Amino acid sequence: MMNSSGFVCFLRRSLLQLECRIIEATGLDRQFAPALAVHGPSILPHPHDEQEVTSEPSFLDNVFWMAAPKKRRTIEINRTRRRDPSFMLKVKTNIEPCVECGHLKQKHILCGFCYEKIRKETALIRGQIKAMEGRPLNTPAQETLVLYDSESPWESDKDKRIVERNRKRPSWFSIY
Amino acid sequence: MRLTIQMLISHGRVARKMGLGPESRINMLRNILTGLVRHERIETTRGRADEVRFYAEKLIDYAKKGDTDEKAMKMANFWLTEKDLIPKLFKVLAPRFETQPKAYTRMARIPNRENLDKAAMAVLEYKGNPFPPLQTAKRDNELTLINQLLKGYREQRAQQAAAKVEA
Numbered sequence: 001m002m003n004s005s006g007f008v009c010f011l012r013r014s015l016l017q018l019e020c021r022i023i024e025a026t027g028l029d030r031q032f033a034p035a036l037a038v039h040g041p042s043i044l045p046h047p048h049d050e051q052e053v054t055s056e057p058s059f060l061d062n063v064f065w066m067a068a069p070k071k072r073r074t075i076e077i078n079r080t081r082r083r084d085p086s087f088m089l090k091v092k093t094n095i096e097p098c099v100e101c102g103h104l105k106q107k108h109i110l111c112g113f114c115y116e117k118i119r120k121e122t123a124l125i126r127g128q129i130k131a132m133e134g135r136p137l138n139t140p141a142q143e144t145l146v147l148y149d150s151e152s153p154w155e156s157d158k159d160k161r162i163v164e165r166n167r168k169r170p171s172w173f174s175i176y
Numbered sequence: 177m178r179l180t181i182q183m184l185i186s187h188g189r190v191a192r193k194m195g196l197g198p199e200s201r202i203n204m205l206r207n208i209l210t211g212l213v214r215h216e217r218i219e220t221t222r223g224r225a226d227e228v229r230f231y232a233e234k235l236i237d238y239a240k241k242g243d244t245d246e247k248a249m250k251m252a253n254f255w256l257t258e259k260d261l262i263p264k265l266f267k268v269l270a271p272r273f274e275t276q277p278k279a280y281t282r283m284a285r286i287p288n289r290e291n292l293d294k295a296a297m298a299v300l301e302y303k304g305n306p307f308p309p310l311q312t313a314k315r316d317n318e319l320t321l322i323n324q325l326l327k328g329y330r331e332q333r334a335q336q337a338a339a340k341v342e343a
Contacts, residue, residue: 099317105287110299110310112287122217122307137260139214141267144306163306173308 100172114172121170128163146173192223205231210257213265217301222285225298229281231255232302236280239270272304279303284310 023029095104098111105111125146133139145153145160148169153162169175177183194201208228212218213235220228235255241248243266252262273280286297299310316323 097320099314099320100312102317102319109285109287115286115299115310118308118310119219125307126215137258139260139264141263143268143272146306170308172312174312 117170117172121173125163125165128165132161132163192227194224194227201227206255206257209235209255210261212300212302213256213261213269214258216305217299217307219286219297219299222296222298225283225300228300229283232281232300233278235265236269236273239265240274242266242270269302272302276303282310 092106094107096107097103098105098114101111101113103111103113129144140161143160144163145157146163146165147153148165148167151169153160191201195204204224205228208218208220208224209231212228212232235251238245238248238251243249243252243262248266249262252265253259256262256265269280280302281300282303283298283300286299288294289297301307301310318324318327
């Protein structure tokens with residue numbers, strides 16, 4: 001906190017300087033005196049020697065107005081800031097083992113292992129479908145039914161196209 | 177239009193921003209919906225799956241009106257970019273959901289994508305698809321640690337009770 005009197009002095013000095021600069025720029029300080037005047041441009045740099053000595057350095061030259069820490073932050077203070085709970089990793093309580101396979105899963109997300117199994121089988125079924133269709137953009141207007149080894153379609157499945165898979169039916173893919 | 181603070185807060189706005197703008201969003205959703213109708217089960221990011229769900233169910237509602245209906249055919253023509261799926265929509269999907277009034281799709285969350293982006297993924301499917309089911313009925317597994325310990329405890333108690341009866 002700088003004291004008010006120092007601030008007032010600084011203000012007065014800066015205003016005076018500003019006034020001098022304005023007068024100089026407008027050209028009001030020049031007396032139109034003859035004889036020893038030199039022919040030259042009006043905006044010649046005037047000798048500022050008297051002024052330079054007395055004036056203080058301007059606002060932007062002075063580093064005293066920058067914010068800087070006053071004291072070293074102690075290790076205790078640093079520790080309390082760094083170990084604040086908002087920055088620490090949160091403990092997840094929603095992890096549980098999958099009922100089917102025993103791998104860990106989050107409660108609201110499907111088990112990764114079980115889903116991977118299903119995805120691979122789906123990809124193989126789709127491969128079969130692609131082979132059956134032949135060319136792309138050839139979907140028939142029929143339901144699809146997937147049958148495994150030694151399985152035959154029911155009466156109600158007459159209109160469906162049958163996709164054969166050469167393996168035993170997996171336990172997790174029940175017919176019903 | 178008054179430039180109020182209300183304009184910056186999305187009060188009651190249901191549609192997510194996707195892609196490069198509203199038109200791009202509709203185009204993206206159209207592509208995803210076409211894929212869903214073709215494959216009946218797709219994996220996308222969670223936001224996109226959630227957005228497409230609404231459009232997928234509305235498309236089935238339109239398809240239920242029948243393919244003679246002009247509006248329904250126009251909708252199907254717009255939303256399905258691959259035109260061999262239009263007969264499939266009207267002849268396979270619409271009859272499949274005749275008895276059901278509302279919920280034709282199922283969305284489930286999946287572990288994050290393996291890529292660098294680790295995007296939150298979801299699987300979206302039409303019910304009644306021919307593929308293996310995503311969720312089997314929950315049965316308590318006897319092989320978990322807790323269930324094994326409880327089983328051992330029950331056996332121990334049974335043995336103690338039997339020993340008491342004999343003595």
